[in-house]
Amino acid sequence: TRTLTVLGIESSCDDTGAALVRHVPGQPGDVLANVVAGQTDLHAAFGGVVPEIAARAHAEKLDLVVEEALARSGLTLRDLDAIAVTAGPGLIGGVLSGVMLAKGLCAATGLPLVGVNHLAGHALTPRLTDGLTFPYLMLLVSGGHCQFLRVDGPEAFTRLGGTIDDAPGEAFDKTAKLLGLPQPGGPSVEAEAKQGDPKRFAFPRPLLDRPGCDLSFSGLKTALMRARDALVADKGGLTRQDRADLCAGFQAAVADTLAEKARRALALCPDITAFAVAGGVAANATLRSRLTQVAGNIPFIAPPLALCTDNAAMIAWAGIERFRAGHTDDMTLSARPRWPL
Ligand code: KG4
Numbered sequence: 001t002r003t004l005t006v007l008g009i010e011s012s013c014d015d016t017g018a019a020l021v022r023h024v025p026g027q028p029g030d031v032l033a034n035v036v037a038g039q040t041d042l043h044a045a046f047g048g049v050v051p052e053i054a055a056r057a058h059a060e061k062l063d064l065v066v067e068e069a070l071a072r073s074g075l076t077l078r079d080l081d082a083i084a085v086t087a088g089p090g091l092i093g094g095v096l097s098g099v100m101l102a103k104g105l106c107a108a109t110g111l112p113l114v115g116v117n118h119l120a121g122h123a124l125t126p127r128l129t130d131g132l133t134f135p136y137l138m139l140l141v142s143g144g145h146c147q148f149l150r151v152d153g154p155e156a157f158t159r160l161g162g163t164i165d166d167a168p169g170e171a172f173d174k175t176a177k178l179l180g181l182p183q184p185g186g187p188s189v190e191a192e193a194k195q196g197d198p199k200r201f202a203f204p205r206p207l208l209d210r211p212g213c214d215l216s217f218s219g220l221k222t223a224l225m226r227a228r229d230a231l232v233a234d235k236g237g238l239t240r241q242d243r244a245d246l247c248a249g250f251q252a253a254v255a256d257t258l259a260e261k262a263r264r265a266l267a268l269c270p271d272i273t274a275f276a277v278a279g280g281v282a283a284n285a286t287l288r289s290r291l292t293q294v295a296g297n298i299p300f301i302a303p304p305l306a307l308c309t310d311n312a313a314m315i316a317w318a319g320i321e322r323f324r325a326g327h328t329d330d331m332t333l334s335a336r337p338r339w340p341l
């Protein structure tokens with residue numbers, strides 16, 4: 001029932017983040033500072049995130065982003081009520097660095113420590129930005145995750161379905177790689193698709209024939225590779241138009257599949273207040289418009305992109321929710337590479 005100000009720390013993948021969030025009861029959260037240091041350039045030459053490089057970069061940058069977040073907000077550690085940190089799931093080297101920094105800061109200041117599940121951070125973001133009330137439906141779509149969650153409380157999540165292989169962001173990234181487009185693949189494939197004909201290539205809509213909300217994207221990747229190889233065998237290479245049509249066909253297949261599974265997930269939750277998305281792929285305009293359609297009369301909520309992709313403000317927020325529920329952690333808090341909701 002009192003105002004809380006919390007520092008959040010995030011280092012579970014390839015973004016090092018620190019943020020300060022203030023919460024006045026009865027209102028959405030107020031992001032006072034949200035600092036993210038990305039590592040895309042460090043991993044670019046390797047075609048994916050290299051865990052060892054990620055861990056070193058986190059260890060180097062963590063205290064700097066915390067200082068920067070405090071400086072931008074004009075606050076000091078004395079102004080805080082708690083420190084929240086991602087304790088998993090993720091690449092263990094980075095998660096460990098974040099947890100150790102948070103423990104050190106808590107030991108030095110006496111502030112309560114709150115361990116946060118990274119996925120809970122994503123899933124609770126629409127409460128930070130829009131003050132959503134429970135229950136709501138969340139579609140988390142990123143480079144590493146794809147799942148439908150029914151959210152009934154700050155620590156009450158029901159997984160309705162998810163990918164059985166690749167995440168959609170991963171599929172966008174692999175598509176870009178196959179077609180020689182720059183990484184991250186999502187934005188470049190989306191840009192190419194604007195000039196393309198989504199109907200020229202009939203890509204599969206995996207698992208639509210099966211009941212439930214599970215998804216699969218690896219077959220789509222194979223179909224795309226075959227279509228590309230057939231064009232190359234036929235004409236010796238791809239034209240600009242071929243590339244655009246392949247991107248448009250791929251994007252339409254992803255959007256169709258997610259839209260149909262969203263329709264089923266919505267049907268399983270007739271009592272929800274809203275349908276929300278989070279994760280980097282939620283930036284995709286084609287996907288957004290399809291999901292808005294499927295939501296119909298139910299409000300469709302897409303947080304601003306900076307809070308959809310990996311960030312520490314969502315961790316601070318999830319920490320506030322856990323802290324208000326009376327949960328804190330002690331110095332035995334461990335870093336967990338796997339931690340299902
Ligand atoms: O949430 P995020 O920043 O990081 C994690 O994966 O946790 O998501 C990054 C993913 C990448 O795979 C990227 O290609 C994808 O989100 N992405 C997009 C778009 N922008 C980013 N995918 C489709 N369309 C976009 N406009």
Ligand code: ZN
Pocket residue numbers: 118122142309310
């Ligand atoms: Zn994430």
